[in-house]
Amino acid sequence: MSQRVITYAEAVREAIGQAMEADPSVFMLGEDIGIYGGAFGVSGDLIQRFGPERIRDTPISELGIVGAAVGAALVGMKPIVEIQFSDFTAQAMDQIVNQAAKIHFMLGGELSVPMVLRAPTGSGTGAAAQHSQSLESWFAHVPGLKVVMPSSPYEVKGLLLSAIDDPNPVIVLEHKLLYKTSGEVPEEMYRIPIGVSNLVREGKDLVMVATGIMVSRCLEAAQELSAIGIDVSVVDVRSLTPLDMGPIEDQIRKTGRVMLVQEAPKHVGYMAEIAARISEGPAIYSLLEPIKRVCGMDVPIPYAPQLEKAVVPQLPGIISAAQELLRGV
Amino acid sequence: MATITPLLGNDAGAISESKEAALAALESLHSIRSFEEAVDGLFARGMMHGTMHLSIGQEAVATGVCAALKESDFITSTHRGHSHCIAKGADLTRMMAELLAKQTGYCRGRGGSMHIADAKTGNLGANGIVAGGIPIATGAALAQKMKGLDNVVVSFFGDGATNEGAFHEALNLAAVWQLPVIFVCENNKYGMSNSTEFSMNIGHIAERGAAYGIPAVTVDGNDIDAVYLAAKEAVDRARQGGGPTLIEAETYRHKGHSKSDKNLYRTKEEIEDWKLRDPIGKFEHLCMEKNLLTKEEVDQVNAKVRETIREAIRSASEAPDSSPDELISSVFRVA
Numbered sequence: 001m002s003q004r005v006i007t008y009a010e011a012v013r014e015a016i017g018q019a020m021e022a023d024p025s026v027f028m029l030g031e032d033i034g035i036y037g038g039a040f041g042v043s044g045d046l047i048q049r050f051g052p053e054r055i056r057d058t059p060i061s062e063l064g065i066v067g068a069a070v071g072a073a074l075v076g077m078k079p080i081v082e083i084q085f086s087d088f089t090a091q092a093m094d095q096i097v098n099q100a101a102k103i104h105f106m107l108g109g110e111l112s113v114p115m116v117l118r119a120p121t122g123s124g125t126g127a128a129a130q131h132s133q134s135l136e137s138w139f140a141h142v143p144g145l146k147v148v149m150p151s152s153p154y155e156v157k158g159l160l161l162s163a164i165d166d167p168n169p170v171i172v173l174e175h176k177l178l179y180k181t182s183g184e185v186p187e188e189m190y191r192i193p194i195g196v197s198n199l200v201r202e203g204k205d206l207v208m209v210a211t212g213i214m215v216s217r218c219l220e221a222a223q224e225l226s227a228i229g230i231d232v233s234v235v236d237v238r239s240l241t242p243l244d245m246g247p248i249e250d251q252i253r254k255t256g257r258v259m260l261v262q263e264a265p266k267h268v269g270y271m272a273e274i275a276a277r278i279s280e281g282p283a284i285y286s287l288l289e290p291i292k293r294v295c296g297m298d299v300p301i302p303y304a305p306q307l308e309k310a311v312v313p314q315l316p317g318i319i320s321a322a323q324e325l326l327r328g329v
Numbered sequence: 330m331a332t333i334t335p336l337l338g339n340d341a342g343a344i345s346e347s348k349e350a351a352l353a354a355l356e357s358l359h360s361i362r363s364f365e366e367a368v369d370g371l372f373a374r375g376m377m378h379g380t381m382h383l384s385i386g387q388e389a390v391a392t393g394v395c396a397a398l399k400e401s402d403f404i405t406s407t408h409r410g411h412s413h414c415i416a417k418g419a420d421l422t423r424m425m426a427e428l429l430a431k432q433t434g435y436c437r438g439r440g441g442s443m444h445i446a447d448a449k450t451g452n453l454g455a456n457g458i459v460a461g462g463i464p465i466a467t468g469a470a471l472a473q474k475m476k477g478l479d480n481v482v483v484s485f486f487g488d489g490a491t492n493e494g495a496f497h498e499a500l501n502l503a504a505v506w507q508l509p510v511i512f513v514c515e516n517n518k519y520g521m522s523n524s525t526e527f528s529m530n531i532g533h534i535a536e537r538g539a540a541y542g543i544p545a546v547t548v549d550g551n552d553i554d555a556v557y558l559a560a561k562e563a564v565d566r567a568r569q570g571g572g573p574t575l576i577e578a579e580t581y582r583h584k585g586h587s588k589s590d591k592n593l594y595r596t597k598e599e600i601e602d603w604k605l606r607d608p609i610g611k612f613e614h615l616c617m618e619k620n621l622l623t624k625e626e627v628d629q630v631n632a633k634v635r636e637t638i639r640e641a642i643r644s645a646s647e648a649p650d651s652s653p654d655e656l657i658s659s660v661f662r663v664a
Contacts, residue, residue, distance in 0.1 A: 067464020
């Protein structure tokens with residue numbers, strides 16, 4: 001029996017709606033999530049279903065919104081914050097980094113912050129440098145925050161429901177180009193555990209390790225590469241904190257070659273952490289070639305479509321990087 | 330366990346009108362003063378590390394405000410937060426243990442003076458970030474409203490915090506959502522070394538309430554009756570759904586900002602002048618003048634409190650040092 005197909009945005013909305021039906025302490029707050037339906041249409045008709053108390057439209061006030069979510073979470077609510085663009089988390093960084101991330105540890109463990117912060121992330125919409133960044137390594141660097149980057153409609157529903165259940169602050173970074181993509185998503189509530197990497201394709205020549213939208217781009221590349229006889233594994237990191245290196249190391253042992261693919265700038269990016277972990281462990285002895293990183297350029301995201309495309313990994317670049325890694329085979 | 334019974338939920342008019350309330354308030358005031366004098370001494374003798382921010386001279390604000398609160402009400406506090414903790418009913422031994430870096434401290438030695446929280450007494454935490462607690466208080470108040478409870482939340486902060494964006498965003502949200510939160514600004518005239526005259530172009534911080542369309546009032550923060558009466562009015566209004574209030578309590582810290590302060594930015598005369606307006610001496614004098622309390626009764630409270638603090642230091646000192654074994658496992662709560 002074929003499964004129901006919905007978009008990524010619909011999967012997010014369905015997860016939130018089901019969580020709100022199941023638990024009266026779950027509510028959503030963010031800018032223009034009411035009658036407007038959200039800047040990317042994610043909240044949609046939730047305002048009609050749950051009303052303005054629980055689908056709480058806010059003034060433009062990121063620091064205030066996140067702070068309010070932290071305070072509500074401390075006393076037993078389960079807020080889901082939508083920050084309109086992940087770039088705007090910079091406005092709320094004190095509440096995310098100094099408050100939400102630290103309260104449980106710093107205050108001795110009695111209190112905790114079961115808050116979900118969702119934010120559209122990444123480039124590809126021509127919105128330029130202040131609406132297009134990939135800031136995941138900022139959050140992943142702060143002890144006390146969990147960070148997930150769901151790569152498909154199926155992934156986002158399952159990871160978001162786990163994030164809502166989690167008694168800790170969880171940052172959910174949703175690539176804005178994924179919102180309109182479709183995929184099979186079960187209607188029932190299901191959870192994908194946070195902290196488990198996912199082997200999405202198994203090959204024998206090379207493993208691509210990717211986050212967010214780069215997972216589907218690597219799968220496309222793998223498809224094309226298979227036509228010329230190159231057999232690629234793809235691992236979706238899925239959860240940046242906590243990180244599960246298991247499937248990554250397994251595939252390195254099997255293939256001997258690894259490509260690390262992210263949209264964010266290369267310099268001090270998340271893939272540098274994965275490269276370091278590989279280097280620290282026994283998997284490094286299985287490598288036949290040096291680790292290869294395929295990342296965004298170290299520049300702000302530009303406006304012009306040809307420039308915007310040029311600064312983040314695209315399909316041809318991923319394919320040619322794989323071919324380079326397999327040169328001489 | 331060394332605890333005092335703080336004055337909470339007073340409903341008998343001004344504190345100086347009831348002997349029972351006056352005795353309880355005096356116990357809070359002296360506990361805060363003695364606790365801080367004790368930790369100041371321990372620090373001077375090298376028995377306490379890090380830094381700390383003392384509220385000596387400001388005790389009437391926390392005590393007067395908490396007198397208007399119920400146990401189930403919440404507070405958020407600041408880096409200068411011992412007074413708020415104690416006035417809301419914290420265990421002095423656990424506070425002392427935290428400052429002495431003990432496993433039995435409120436934060437198990439992970440937070441220190443600036444991060445004491447106590448879920449049991451509704452203290453959502455002191456905060457090392459100026460204005461950091463104000464949006465949090467607003468959110469806790471939102472939760473009370475959404476749950477249909479009649480609890481209120483008090484956010485304590487200093488004059489310096491009112492120049493931070495967090496103050497303005499939080500007041501605006503609380504105002505547009507009419508939340509049960511009382512913003513209590515302890516205006517002690519200085520943000521570290523900078524005076525309020527240097528930092529803002531207004532005469533009274535309460536003027537900032539008008540920008541958000543909420544009631545705001547300036548009171549003498551060294552007059553516990555004035556603080557209590559303003560807080561009671563604001564708390565009653567918030568509990569009845571009337572929304573937030575900004576209270577500016579004018580006061581003064583006798584000690585420096587923190588342990589590194591050489592007091593280069595203010596004169597000895599100014600400090601001595603404010604010591605003459607000491608809130609505890611002022612309140613004791615009033616109670617005796619009104620024949621509400623005798624000198625003996627005042628001395629008894631003082632003696633009792635000093636013994637409680639000595640006991641807190643004794644038991645905290647005997648506790649095991651905080652242990653590194655559980656650091657990694659304490660970052661996240663396990664469901």
